[in-house]
Amino acid sequence: MAEVQQNDAGGGKKGRQKKMTIRVDFTPMVDMNMLLITFFMLCTTMIKSQTLTIALPTNEKIENKENLNQASAEDAVTIILDAKRKQGSNDVDSLNGKVVPVVYYYEGKPGGDAGIIGADGKIHSENNNLKESEFLSADAKTGSARGIRELIQKRNKAVIDKINELKKKYESGGFGSLETKADREAAQAKYNEAAAQVRKDSTLSKPVIIIKSTPNASYESLINILDEMQINNISKYQIDNMTQIDSVMVLNYRGVLK
Amino acid sequence: MGRVKIAKKSTFIDMTAMSDVTVLLLTFFMLTSTFLSKEPATVITPPSVSEDKVQETNYVQVLVNPEGKIWLTMNNDTSADFGNEKMKIALLDKVTEIYNEAHKSKPVKFTDQQKYTFSKLGSFGVPMSQLGEFLNLAQEPEGQTKMDKWLDGTDDNPKHISGIPISKVQDENNLSEFQMWMKAIRQSDNSKLTDKIKDGSGVAIKADQNTSFEVIHTVMDNLQTIRMNKFTFLTALKGASE
Numbered sequence: 001m002a003e004v005q006q007n008d009a010g011g012g013k014k015g016r017q018k019k020m021t022i023r024v025d026f027t028p029m030v031d032m033n034m035l036l037i038t039f040f041m042l043c044t045t046m047i048k049s050q051t052l053t054i055a056l057p058t059n060e061k062i063e064n065k066e067n068l069n070q071a072s073a074e075d076a077v078t079i080i081l082d083a084k085r086k087q088g089s090n091d092v093d094s095l096n097g098k099v100v101p102v103v104y105y106y107e108g109k110p111g112g113d114a115g116i117i118g119a120d121g122k123i124h125s126e127n128n129n130l131k132e133s134e135f136l137s138a139d140a141k142t143g144s145a146r147g148i149r150e151l152i153q154k155r156n157k158a159v160i161d162k163i164n165e166l167k168k169k170y171e172s173g174g175f176g177s178l179e180t181k182a183d184r185e186a187a188q189a190k191y192n193e194a195a196a197q198v199r200k201d202s203t204l205s206k207p208v209i210i211i212k213s214t215p216n217a218s219y220e221s222l223i224n225i226l227d228e229m230q231i232n233n234i235s236k237y238q239i240d241n242m243t244q245i246d247s248v249m250v251l252n253y254r255g256v257l258k
Numbered sequence: 259m260g261r262v263k264i265a266k267k268s269t270f271i272d273m274t275a276m277s278d279v280t281v282l283l284l285t286f287f288m289l290t291s292t293f294l295s296k297e298p299a300t301v302i303t304p305p306s307v308s309e310d311k312v313q314e315t316n317y318v319q320v321l322v323n324p325e326g327k328i329w330l331t332m333n334n335d336t337s338a339d340f341g342n343e344k345m346k347i348a349l350l351d352k353v354t355e356i357y358n359e360a361h362k363s364k365p366v367k368f369t370d371q372q373k374y375t376f377s378k379l380g381s382f383g384v385p386m387s388q389l390g391e392f393l394n395l396a397q398e399p400e401g402q403t404k405m406d407k408w409l410d411g412t413d414d415n416p417k418h419i420s421g422i423p424i425s426k427v428q429d430e431n432n433l434s435e436f437q438m439w440m441k442a443i444r445q446s447d448n449s450k451l452t453d454k455i456k457d458g459s460g461v462a463i464k465a466d467q468n469t470s471f472e473v474i475h476t477v478m479d480n481l482q483t484i485r486m487n488k489f490t491f492l493t494a495l496k497g498a499s500e
Contacts (some may be wrong), residue, residue, distance in 0.1 A: 023270065025270075025273070026272075026273030026276070026277045027271075027273050029273070029274050029277050030277050030280055033277065033280035033281060033283075033284055034280060036284050037280060037283050037284050037287060040284065040287035040288055040291055041287055043291060044287060044290065044291035044292065048311050048312055048494065049303060049311075049312045049464075049492045049494065050306060050308050050309060050311065050312070050492070050493045050494065050495055051308065051310045051311070051312050051459065051490040051491065051492055051493065052306050052308040052310070052490060052491045052493050053310070053458045053459060053460060053488065053489070053490045054458075054488070054489065054490070054491070055458060055487055055488045056478060056482055056487045056488075057482075057486055057487065058482060058485055078461075081471065083470075084394050085470075092436065098467065098468060099467075099468045134484070138373070166314070180359050190273050213469055213471040214471065215468065215470060215472035215475075216470055216471070216472075217471040218467060218469065218470065219304060219465050219467055219468070219469040219470075219471065219473075219474050220304035220305075220467035220468065221469060221471075222474065223304040223305075223306050223467075223491060223493055224305075227306050227307045227308070227496075230307060230308065231307060234389060
């Protein structure tokens with residue numbers, strides 16, 4: 001391919017044709033191209049970042065506290081994020097370079113109805129209803145939820161069951177046919193609307209999740225727990241500051257405060 | 259014994275086809291590439307199941323490193339009216355105004371040359387009181403390298419502070435410099451940007467996965483105080499099974 005055959009009527013001797021082959025060696029060209037490709041491959045970002053939008057309440061002091069919706073004790077689940085690291089350092093797990101996350105949670109009031117700090121002002125460890133959990137993905141074999149997700153799914157069962165019903169309905173064509181792309185989009189829109197209705201449905205019992213975090217907890221844990229809210233269709237959750245009681249509960253659970 | 263004659267064969271391999279392929283690949287990569295912009299801190303964003311893609315223009319990126327230092331990057335429209343350079347000069351004017359209002363005894367002022375340098379910057383993040391000195395570096399030989407080193411905190415001058423100062427004080431009348439910048443950005447003339455800021459996708463916080471909650475909370479709290487309650491976190495993609 002890279003050769004040109006030239007028929008040249010050779011100079012002096014008659015009737016003789018001299019055949020000349022001109023060959024261009026492309027090897028250096030390929031070498032250079034490969035280097036350029038390597039450069040461009042390393043310099044590009046193919047993956048675009050994803051975004052997670054959150055809305056927080058304002059910091060303004062609320063004058064009229066009567067209008068505030070208080071979460072009832074039976075609906076409330078408080079999740080406290082923490083991490084194992086030395087105070088003020090960024091110690092990470094040597095295995096995968098991540099901070100080791102710790103997740104605590106308690107259902108209802110801190111310390112139950114009796115409260116962790118009794119009327120006598122002493123700490124009652126027996127009332128500490130704080131439990132420890134983990135961020136775990138679904139079980140590879142059975143597909144069932146584990147760790148903190150299991151708890152959230154158990155509490156939000158009514159909503160999740162309804163959403164799963166809707167999913168089945170969508171897949172079987174209950175929201176319109178799934179033949180063409182336009183059809184699918186229309187069906188998807190209907191499904192989204194129905195799902196939003198279910199999430200808002202006040203007749204279903206669903207938890208109010210309060211996310212709190214110690215200063216040590218990692219940013220990754222915060223994103224993880226916000227993900228869990230999305231995965232498990234939690235409609236009511238908030239990010240709140242740790243209270244004194246929460247700190248007492250955590251320290252008491254760790255055995256630091258008795 | 260007769261000698262076995264080995265026929266002489268040419269070892270020439272025709273590279274033309276190979277060259278064709280590599281040129282095609284090269285063209286593909288050249289056309290699809292968007293260059294990684296240099297940032298003062300390298301962070302690994304945490305994985306999330308969220309599938310919303312980050313928008314290409316009209317957002318402000320707040321880069322937070324694990325020590326809590328902050329740098330801002332403005333990504334404006336590429337249109338002539340609201341191009342990055344024009345908007346950055348307007349931003350600097352606005353933030354100077356807000357800053358001088360709060361620091362009447364020590365006002366700062368920037369020359370046109372300094373403003374021009376600022377408009378060409380990618381990420382920025384030095385205290386207002388040192389910004390003039392920082393921008394003057396551009397006139398010196400190897401100014402870009404010096405500025406980069408100042409930004410990522412690797413230059414040897416202990417007086418040079420990198421990162422925009424931030425405080426934990428929740429007071430609307432006593433803003434931290436970070437809040438001043440964000441406030442100035444919100445007052446931008448680019449209506450597309452201000453709309454995005456309102457719906458939350460205009461402010462993107464990029465932080466490392468190991469950053470402590472304390473640091474993130476300070477940033478969120480600062481934004482809440484100036485009533486920018488909606489914002490986004492930049493995350494990496496995670497499979498649903500994880």
